[in-house]
Amino acid sequence: MRHLAFLILHTFAVVLLMVHHAMAASPLHFIDTSFENASPLDWQVLADQTVRIDLIYDHERDSPNRAAGHWHFRVDAEPGSQLTLLLNHFSNVWNGRSALACSDATIGFISADGMTWESIETEFIKDSGQLRFTVTIPPGGSLWVARLPPYRISDLNRLLDQIRGHSQVEITRIGETVQRRPLEIVRIGRDDAPYRVFIRARAHPWEPGGNWVVEGMIRHLLKTHDEQSATYLDQYCVYIMPMANKDGVAMGRTRFNVLGKDLNRDWNAPPDATLCPENAALERWLTKMLDSGRRPHLALEMHNDESGKLHLSRPDATQFEAYIARMHRLESLLLTKTWFREGATDPSFRNSGTLGEGWLTRFGIDAVVHELNANWIEGLQSRPSAEHWMTYGEQLCDVLDAYFKAAE
Ligand SMILES: [Zn+2]
Incomplete structure (x- = not known):
């Protein structure tokens, strides 16, 4: 029993250390969702430096329906650095049926000032139902990322x-x-x-x-x-x-x-x-x-x-x-x-x-x-x-x- 407890603690410590190392080496400082129309999300730097972004579903009352697919956040990172973002949690339920909220066709938008937007391609990962794309952080050190040009x-x-x-x-x-x-x-x-x-x-x-x-x-x-x-x-x-x-x-x-x-x-x-x-x-x-x-x-x-x-x-x-x-x-x-x-x-x-x-x-x-x-x-x-x-x-x-x- 004591051995098992040690093993669990040890594994936990190793995972923590891995997360710490990934974060320490990453050019990412923060993902800001404090502003108007920013989407609720959770994020984590993976061992390969990819930034995984877990969108948060909103849920329908008295229904199995749930939806995530909006994203709007600001990446604060080292100017000039490249970051690969992996967007996760598109497993929506629509009209009672499973429905993935992204596809091969899904695009995104980026902006250096949060006001003027340009479209970017995303890579649709079919097996996991995720979207991946790489962005370059502008000289100001911040990049806004959104699903569509926001209207607040x-x-x-x-x-x-x-x-x-x-x-x-x-x-x-x-x-x-x-x-x-x-x-x-x-x-x-x-x-x-x-x-x-x-x-x-x-x-x-x-x-x-x-x-x-x-x-x-x-x-x-x-x-x-x-x-x-x-x-x-x-x-x-x-x-x-x-x-x-x-x-x-x-x-x-x-x-x-x-x-x-x-x-x-x-x-x-x-x-x-x-x-x-x-x-x-x-x-x-x-x-x-x-x-x-x-x-x-x-x-x-x-x-x-x-x-x-x-x-x-x-x-x-x-x-x-x-x-x-x-x-x-x-x-x-x-x-x-x-x-x-x-x-x-x-x-x-x-x-x-x-x-x-x-x-x-x-x-x-x-x-x-x-x-x-x-x-x-x-x-x-x-x-x-x-x-x-x-x-x-x-x-x-x-x-x-x-x-x-x-x-x-
Ligand atoms: Zn609609």
């Missing part, structure tokens, strides 16, 4: 401060998140415009694409001395919920709100005001719109994934042929007037409980989930960037204009 609450606040007070803008506080962050709807255009569009971004914190799209759209619609933009706002106004899951964004989470609710699920019933006040606030706002005769003519729920398709709502029980026809018209306008090439999901695709399905079945609103491919923009033959997504927002203005003109 501070980025949103900067935009809102710039447009507040504009004659075509109304910013309405509709409620607050679990952690009491304000939730807003931004209206661009006249309340009495012939057509109304609703757009929600950032139900899932790891997916910033929709935020960049709505920023591009807002800036385009508010361009002064731009005849085209003025015409758009004669035709339609846009109601934007720019950041649904603010708590998740602040805390660098991947998918759920802080009480384990997926804000793009359970829309087939009224939202629980305690567990997901983010959705309850939105539904209160929508109810007021409907009660005052201002039903949105179209609703877009913006997301990122690795396919980038337009998800037509196809609730099991009912056929919505006229809706499907209108959404195919929207799809063809997207294909001709923007860089979108991925097209609509095929008729067998189901994803029940999304805002798209819930709003169609419960309120008769033409609603779709719009995914943006997180790794590749086929129409531009380019990797995504904040600029490309903002361009998409500009192009969407033209799509909506044509969509409603054809409806008349």
